[in-house]
Amino acid sequence: MTVRLVDTPEGPARTTTTDPAGEPTGTLVLGHGAGGLRWTLDVLATRDAAVAAGWQVVLVDQPWRVAEKKIGPRPPVLDVAWRPVLADVVARSAGGRLVVGGRSAGARVACRTAAEVGADAVVCLSFPLHLPGKPEASRAAELAMPSAAGLPVHVVQGTTDPFGTPAEVEAVLPPGATLDVVPGPHSLGRVAERVAALVLGRLASGE
Template identity: 55%
Template sequence: MSAQTRETVREIETPGGPGRAHVQRPQRAHGTVVLGHGAGGGLGAIDLAVAREVLLGAGWAVVLIEQPWLVAGRRVAGRPPTLDAAWVPMVEALLTGRGRLPRPLVVGGRSAGARVACRTAGTLEADAGLLLSFPLHLPGQPDKLRAHELALAPDPSWVVQGTRDTFGTPEELRPHLPPGTTLLEVPGAHSYPKGSRGALTDALTRIAGMLPA
């Protein structure tokens, strides 16, 4: 991390208990990217790590959000309404008050975090979306689509999807992409192996060059 990048961890109260915001802010940031984690894990996913590295290097403030259920040590995520109810006040707290982070605001995350970002983008008046491994459906249940959530993604948005993602391949996602959404394919499944780092870096570097700074 550059000596000119400030790193802080903020605990923010929500209706579901305290959540954590891991903030990395370079001087004169172009704007802010806020990313949420999936339902089965924390902030260590490789696509979240690569997104933070690439976007920070491109001059964006980057925030990784820990939902209250994860902060509390629970192993299972709450229902979607509880995730949204925690996400919104956390992002709003980052954008207001002393030390507030700058707009434009890019919201996103991986898997369940991408769903939360889509559902709440309108409330937060987000300027763009970054959706990693969007779970269009549960594995083996392609008839139970979440396309109505994807339709709420901001314009513009970018989706980074594994070619073998059992929650929805790029081919399955493509017919449901809303206007202004760009799909980038990366070799891999829903959770990427370490060998996907190079392809993820390439995809996210392309996206960083297109964000509405």
């Protein structure tokens, strides 16, 4: 693993890059959620599976996590930090496909910026379609942004996710997007290996 601090307007972000044994198929960049300072099991399992399949994987810690704050800032601030990090990742990558994504808030960041950073596809783990109990405040427009730019989006959603059930996500799924359903709530740690297998299947198929 290679750990690197990247300067952003919001302070230093951190990238942790894991390279495969041979020439990379492409680069998968994953962001984290809005709470906590540790990487979740679903993201770590996805990283390990992707590296084993020949992908370079970059985990991005937003500046607020590098500063060891407990809660992340508002979405525009996350996007401001994400853009220079992706520029640094692309400049140092070996080429191939660029897939961006993350879990929860990280998935939102990836959707909002995918076209701008030159991504080829987006992976969303537990996309937070709305706050619990507030389905009227939908973030469907964010989920649709990559598709509007012609980029495929893949969502993995838990059956009882209070931030948006699979049925709710499916109802607003944009053209060209795909959805896989796994048991569980917003946290997917108990089905981490299943999540990783589903993501890897989509990567292998070119989606």
